[in-house]
Amino acid sequence: MYQGKVVTNAMEQVVYGIAAAEAVNAEAERLDAQRVFLMVSAALDQQTDEIARIRDRL
Numbered sequence: 001m002y003q004g005k006v007v008t009n010a011m012e013q014v015v016y017g018i019a020a021a022e023a024v025n026a027e028a029e030r031l032d033a034q035r036v037f038l039m040v041s042a043a044l045d046q047q048t049d050e051i052a053r054i055r056d057r058l
Helices: 020-030 042-047 050-057
Strands: none
Touching: 020 050, 042 050
């Protein structure tokens, strides 16, 4: 069993109406992020191609 702790900040914004890959990429660029941490469900990762699209876009 893994142990750990995830600390999150207050949600600053919600983006809708555009593809997730485009939105995540735009936010990473806006923040000049060198790394991006995606916290997603196993189902979203394994049963859809959405996370792969985000990875490819980054």
